[in-house]
Amino acid sequence: MKEKMFVVNECFPANVKINAEHYFREDKFNCAEAVLKSVLIESGMLCPIQFIRMATAFGRGMGGSGCCCGALVGGQMAIGALFGRTKESGFPPEECGRLAKKLYDIFVERNKATCCRVLHKGLPFGSPEQLEACAKRTAETAEITALIVSEAVSCYGVALPHNMSI
Helix, strand or coil: CCCCCCCCCCCHHHHHHHHHHHHHHCCCCCHHHHHHHHHHHHHCCCCCHHHHHHHHCCHHHHHCCCCECHHHHHHHHHHHHHHCCCCCCCCCCHHHHHHHHHHHHHHHHHHCCCEHHHHCCCCCCCCHHHHHHHHHHHHHHHHHHHHHHHHHHHHHCCCCCCCCCC
């Protein structure tokens, strides 16, 4: 089977951002789930419930521990799903690692930290202020991820494997 080429358009990052925020606010997805689902669905890839289940553990900074921001992890998972290995052995694709690092670097540049505890500066979990901050960070991280995906596809001609078996 031939790989389908992802069609980049100017609406992709905005749609990913809007949908991630919707999944977070309205569908009650956690940050990792919302970013992962939004990027994959808008890219034309399936996002089966197994993917969402894997992302569930990363909400609230890895299950409430306050460590790495789940939105960042969801973006990394989306990059892995789109650009990661396609064979069960051998080295993973270098492009995937480059894109993952780019997401991390931009996230740190904008937020100054990746740790949920630091990002929320003591806001009680579930408070309106914490939920608002998390909704915005989820949407922004989804948009950054989408911009990185768009750049990889348009500038480097990277094909997204939409025919992957799941």
